[in-house]
Amino acid sequence: MDALQNQAMAQAQVRRRQAERQKVRAALLRIEEGEYGFCTDCGEEIAAERRAADPAIARCLDCTRG
Ligand SMILES: [Zn+2]
Known part of the structure; x- marks a missing residue:
């Protein structure tokens, strides 16, 4: 290399x-803003198993697939 x-x-x-x-x-x-756990795009709650896999995840499955 x-x-x-x-x-x-x-x-x-x-x-x-x-x-x-x-x-x-x-x-x-x-x-801090009380928005944690909700999708930053659509505002829907992010599934618990997604948050367990990545606690800093910002978007729900639908929006990630986009
Ligand atoms: Zn979403």
Whole structure:
């Protein structure tokens, strides 16, 4: 693997981490606002098993499928 490829992979990892942090931050904000557990798109309650799989999940299954 060459250095350029390594660099690209490292950058992708940083972006993933930042996206994850952003997602968690948004979930915390929704908890503060009492909106946690509801889809950010349609406002429907997000299924408990989806939230169990990903506590920071923002959208219901229907909206994710979009
Ligand atoms: Zn939805």
